[in-house]
Amino acid sequence: MVLTDTHTHQYYETDPVKKAELMQRCLDNGISRLFLPNVDSTSISQVMDMVDTYPDNCFPMLGLHPCDVKANWKQELETIYAAIKETKVYAIGEIGIDLYWDQTFLAEQQQAFRQQIGWAKAAKLPINIHCRNAFDEVYAILKDEHNQELRGIFHCFSGTLEQARQIIDLNFMLGIGGVVTYKNAGLDKVVEHIGLNSIVLETDSPYLTPVPYRGKPNESSYLIHVAQKIADLHQTTLETVARITTENSKIIFGI
Template identity: 50%
Template structure:
């Protein structure tokens, strides 16, 4: 089994006590590749330390999370630009628009999203999108930035079938995680209409743990529960889905 967790915040405080054990459990479960999204500048040091400790396993992204776009976002974007210039990053993410918690910074979030897309293009990197209650706003930006150089992952996809098709039209893979196991998750109702070539797996750990761990801290080993659910949805073996989704992740990230 060769699984790829395309979205895991392994550097955050939630894993401070047992990070090594969690990584060992993931490896034992067949997760061999970990892609690590950024939040803001305050976590860069911890992300780099994780990469140094596990250089073959961990692949870092760089970006400003939309919920962390505040009055000082220009300073944060400068940090992203400086980090990308140093090299070693595999994507710009997670970036996007989040209107669930706070709508007051929509203009700043939109500006930060667009500018980071352009940074990704300049460095020939994919993007990883965070979208919460903002599909129309996200699609408006993607429409204006579309082209062969625009590509990436629509992280934690929770939209409709039509929105899935629209995301795919912008060269985005759909990041599928714990939500697909939820009774009210809804994406399980149409996912089998989406060709497997457009799907990658993720946990978003420590968030959004799949059933039967829902409500608990998520971890990369729980990717097996997502895999199990996709095996049921697609009527394919777990091995074939693991192989296909890992291949898809290699297509996105180039490694």
């Protein structure tokens, strides 16, 4: 059984021993494919260090996280773009719009999002989208930028069934993580109506820890609990969810 974590910041752990233990727990649970998004220019080296350490298991994505779109966003984009040109990446991300914490840089977030979508189109790469309290803003840009080649993952999806279908119609897959295991989140009611061919799995480690570890730091090995919850919702096996969602990830990332 092969499980794929399409979105993890497991590189935040910098202690080599603890990092090795995290990876071993992943492999023990069948999670052998991890896709790592940076968040800004300073985190590129952390991502690449983990990719260099585990080249058979870890794959980089690079982009500018919307929460890191500040006054110096243009310089940040220049640095990140230079890094993309120098290394093999499998997606542009995570990119998007976040209006949860601060709306000061909304216009800049929109510009950065469009610019990075342009990178993805030019390089024929998927995008990994961060969207928080900004579905309408993100969807408007995606619809405007849509073409047959633009694809990717709507990371940490937690919206309605109607929103899920809107995203899927634009050739994107839903990144489902620990929130689907939360009793009162309502995401389980959406996911049970979404075909497995439109879903990929993620942890967003160290955030959004699934039940039964909620309240503790998340890690990619906990992806198995997300997969099992989805299997239960679809009345199928863990192995089936692993197989289909991993195949979906291969379609997106090309590996």
